[in-house]
Amino acid sequence: MKLLKRILLLLFVGLAVIVYLNYPKLNIISGYAAKNMASAVFVAERPAASVTQNDNNVPLIKLADTEVDQQQKTATASVYGLMNREAMYRDGLGTVLVTDDYEANKIQIKPNRIQPLDTIPYPYGQQAPKDTIFPEIDQNQLDKAIAYAFGEPELRKTRTLLVLYKGHLIAEKYLDGFTKDTPILGWSMTKSVLATCYGVLEQKGKLEMDWPAPIAEWGEDERKEITLNHLLRMQSGLEWDEDYTKISDVTKMLFLESDMTMSQRNKPAVAPPTEIWNYSSGTSNLLSGILRQQFRSHQEYLDFPYASFIDKIGMYSMVLEADVAGNYVGSSYSWANTRDWGRFGQLYLDRGLWNGEQLFRDSWTDYITTPTEHSDGWYGAHFWLNSQGKYPDVPKDMFSCNGYQGQYVFVVPSKDLVVVRTGLAEDPQFDINNFLSAVVKSIP
Template sequence: MKLLKRTLALLLLIIGVIVYLNYNKLNIIAGYAAKNMASSVFVADRSVESIAQNDNNVPVIKLANTTINNETKLASSSVYGFMEREALYREGLGAVLINDEYNPNKFTLKPNRNRPLDTISYPYGQAKPKDTVFPELDMDQLNKAIAVAFGNPEVQKTRTALVLYKGHLVAEKYIDGFTKDTPILGWSMTKSVLATCFGILEGQGKLGMDWPAPIAEWQGDDRKDITLNHLLRMQSGLEWEEDYTKISDATKMLYLDSDMTLAQKNKNAIAKPTEVWNYSSGTTNLLSGILRQQFRTHQEYLDFPYSDLIDKIGMYSMVLEADMEGNYVASSYAFANTRDWARFGQLHLDKGNWNGEQLFDERWIDYITKPTQGSDGTYGAHFWLNAQGRFPDVPKDLFSCNGYQGQYVFVIPSKDLVVVRTGLAKEPDFDINGFLSEVVKSVQ
């Protein structure tokens, strides 16, 4: 009996040590599973079974067991019974990971939405797309291109694909379980939405890209020289580790922090602005906090992306999710259906003009597509570029919004094309150059 007790005690001790040493890792695993489940169920209106079998069925994350409470709109997840995490759906703000400090009465605000109906054909309005024939558009080739995107479903894992040509819907396809109305998590495509908010404010004369970042804590050291431009170009010189395969600055921010605007703000400078280019989700969430500073009230901040951009161009399916402190998680958490993601691309193809209204200065496109020093021509200002021919068979004027697991909105001005692809696989499993080159060939 004594031996049994000692064995059990030793076993418990070993388990305790394992949990202690892997505390943050288990925390992040359970956090990811709970947050992704809550958002996919309550924002995207998908089934628990589909999410468990696909979205959360990836290495490490699949170790978590997740349940849903439809009445309280709460997702709970744990890893072998350890480190339970909860994610709560809030109307208008999406799902958020909560902790013991969460106070449901602290923030009761939600963004005001304006969704007027109209008779304008998609993508510029809510009416059905027009059936238009373009003599220079080879539809057989375009259909072949779409087939390429779905050709190997076990590897490519494409979910949706859509093509706009000259502002007309010319091709779209969805796998079973997804439709034109299914909201898709854009992950880092959200960064480009945040950048466009700054472009709109600049066009309204309310800020300039050469403005110093309004961070009081930076004014006594070298960080005082960091401008909005440096932040939008990911060349602030601030320390940051963007690695989703381990515990990093990025994963700790997304799955442990209550206020995600602080993670990058509190980092030290490791170089002077412009000396290095370092992709950072923390920088985008810092910018979300700076965006909030531009408004007198929290409500005005919550409303602005919708009133001046999202609802303005009819992206009615889009939901920007917020952290526990009510800041938009602009690095990662915007949902929208495929057609609405395409609207966003069309706005940029049209240089900010939407049905005759200029939402941002057309020179903003020149700004966001100017290659950033140190990025090898792959990055502008919160948009990705093909300036140095990363995709050799695609025009070099291509620019895009890119998101984790292969979410893309491609804009190709020289071909009058907007191409959207969403799924669960990125390069090399999904061949971007091969897919886009086939699309481009359709335009004679």
């Protein structure tokens, strides 16, 4: 009997230690589950059951029980009844995790949107795509690429796919439950959208990439040497831990902080600028905060991305989500349907020229595709590169927007191609080299 009691005591102590060590993680788990559910239901208008079965059905997150209140437009989640978190939808701003700083009754200003009518076919307008035949395209080869993308669905988990060639839609396919109108969370593709804001401001002569970051508290230490260019290239030398498997800088920022622009801003330097390359979502949100500083009012800041290029190129489905403090979460939270992600890729394929208007300088595309030191040629300025042949069977001039779980906008200038793929699996489960090389081979 004494032995049994000792065993039970040891088990109890062991369980208590496990709960103690993992209890803080529950805040992150339930926060992720609530936020993801709320955005998928109220931004993408998807069924909650599908989100539970697919999007939130990943390690740890699937431990959360999530409920949706359609009337209040909220989602709540907890893990075994612990660490209850709530996410709330706000018109024009997407959803946000409620924190102690959130004022539910505060009047929320939202971005102004403009949707003029046009008679131009997709992708340059809102009308139906032209039914164009390109005899040089190997349709059988293109069909093989599409078949690969949607093959082995439990492994590759492709949801949507689109191919543009010479500004024309030549392929498009959607998994059941998704259509051309379904908004898709871009995750870190949002970083490329944020960078484009800087390209537009540069075009307008409002800032230059070699300007020091305008942060007063950095003026008295080594951080004063950090420029906008260093931040866009993730080579600021600031401390940051981008680990999603634990309580880290990035998970605390996304699921605990009210003002996400401060997370990287308060970090010390661990190296001089350019000496190291360290991928940091905190840096992107810091840049979102710096972007806000360029405007006299919060309304002007909220309007700017839409008025300057998003609505101009017809990405009317896009929603940039904001944090509790009203800053766009430039690291992670933007939604747009697959066709609109295709427009974004086409904007870069056309080097900023859209229906006769130069939205950012032609040279901006060269800037964002110039390899950043210490990134092994894989990163430019908030865009990913293939300059060193990471994907050996894909042209080296390919560059892309990449997001968690395999959201991609690939731009291949030498082939006049834009390829959009979204899903729930990334490389190597979804083999980018195999898929993209198959698409490229269809073009002579």
